[in-house]
Amino acid sequence: MAQSKPDIPPLKDLTIDNITENVIRINSQCRDTRLKYVLERLVSHMHDFARETRLSTQEWHAGIQFLTEVGKKCTDVRQEFILLSDTLGLSLLVDSIDHPKPPSSTEGTVLGPYHTHDAKSEHLGHSISADPDGTPLLVLCTVRTTSGAPIPNVKIDVWETDSKGAYDVQYESYSGDNPDGRAVLRSDEEGLFWFKAIVPVPYSIPDDGPVGVMLRRLGRHPWRPSHMHFMFEKEGFDHLITALYLRGDPYETSDAVFGVKESLIVDLGTVTPEQAKEYDIKEGSKLLKYNFVLVTDEETKILKDNEALKAMKALGREDLKIIEGLPVPDVD
Template sequence: MRDLDETTITDEVLQAISRTPDARVRDVSEAIVRHLHAFVREIEPTQAEWEFGIDFLTRVGQMCSNVRQEFILLSDTLGVSMLVDAINHRKPKGATETTVFGPFFVEQRPELPLGANMSTGVDGVPMFVSGTVCDVSGRPLAGATIDSWHSDDEGFYDVQRREDLKMRARFRADDRGRFWFWSVRPKFYPIPDDGPVGEMLAAQGRHPYRPEHVHFMIAAEGQETLVTHVFIEGDPYLDSDVVFGVKNSLITNYRECQPGLAPDGTEMAVPYLLLEYDFVLSPELRP
């Protein structure tokens, strides 16, 4: 290990790693070294730039807390989260596509009956959400659980500025795989950009916005749990989602409805929006 230079040090590090007893740890470690060393050779950073990089990653870690994960934001905004998602969710034809989980899911969401309003007390345009859940053969998945959550009409989630949970709930599909509930229309919003990831976006000339969307997590026995969003056609950030989460198959549109009888029999005194989307789950992978 004497007299190592820029042409020999990579092989020496790889040789040291080759003795790693766990095969997966060895493979991952070797790949990290190969790609990281290749990156450094390509960029040829100055000492000051290297120190800035170390400081940046240090500040990313220091920004993390029990309510904020700056490293996930970094992964999201560099497209790594969506790449990992794509690799781990290679779906069969016809199955609904996945997208990133997002940071605003909470375990303590309420379970509500079909047709309930999960945004009671929240201002906004009323939104009736409905759809079906089936498997890839078209068989309705009775009793499937449908978790949904989204922002309010100013782009904020309940956990960002409320003590009570709103605009999130779990529902159970009926015996024909159907579900429906009420809420209010969400809005596009910026990811937290007051930390080092925000500084990175500014330096790259990028905005911090996500397009308007509604989150869904859908599960049924024998099926792979689906985590996805439904996006709205015409949103100004559909083609520049800061976390690269938009897929064409997940884009739909509202149907604008006038006052009157809603699909579930509710008498509406004001205009409302109808959001319809049918979900197809893929079979659970067996070990």
């Protein structure tokens, strides 16, 4: 039972009024200056939350119990903490902070808990859905820079539910080796990519766990409007996580995870006889067309640094440096 007396300020007689500064002081032994700053803000907000609500021991217990249940609900294919973050708007906020977009580019939105690394690389034109009950859809897209140049060889992850609103990972039979409703594609030399899919449907986020209980207590529904997820990766460009939504969906303005943006809402068209022949799909099938615009890492860096500096100024914290877009205390 080795014991040592560390060299830290004396912590005794801590009260409602002085505990926060003392916890921050002891945490300031941390050598990772970014982590130290994140913990400083975390402790400060957590304590202010308790002080402002006059949080009772009973409520604190209920909170501990809730978080424990959220943790217990997590499995390899279900991430209840992401669901919690999504339903409290944190996920969309973090995406907006981390991936600022200039006006001419495609906006990002929530990743959600259903992206996997199980999708297989497929050729353009691949049919990603095996669901015979889905309404056939041809997806025809371009990927370009903010100045309109095509971007070839972009890695594009796409994923959607089946016609009943379930992702493959939600199937009892899911093993990781049998992905469905998802694929990884590459844009061609002209920045084009296309694939066959099914028309997305609205679905309920899993509400048989603690997050579902929370939504019911808050009087909220668990529905997401019909959408298809897209994720774009290409060296030199900012990672884009986004989704396209169908106009007129009953949940278009009440997405349980706050993901809908006007610029991401699409009207479906109809496949023409020429397209039917070219893409080997039934004439009259539904058609989704979209032009995605990626932002370079450089453009993103300038935007992020500016936003971070503005936020730090607003906080009165100008004794900070921005390193890789993230504020850290200036320890010089």
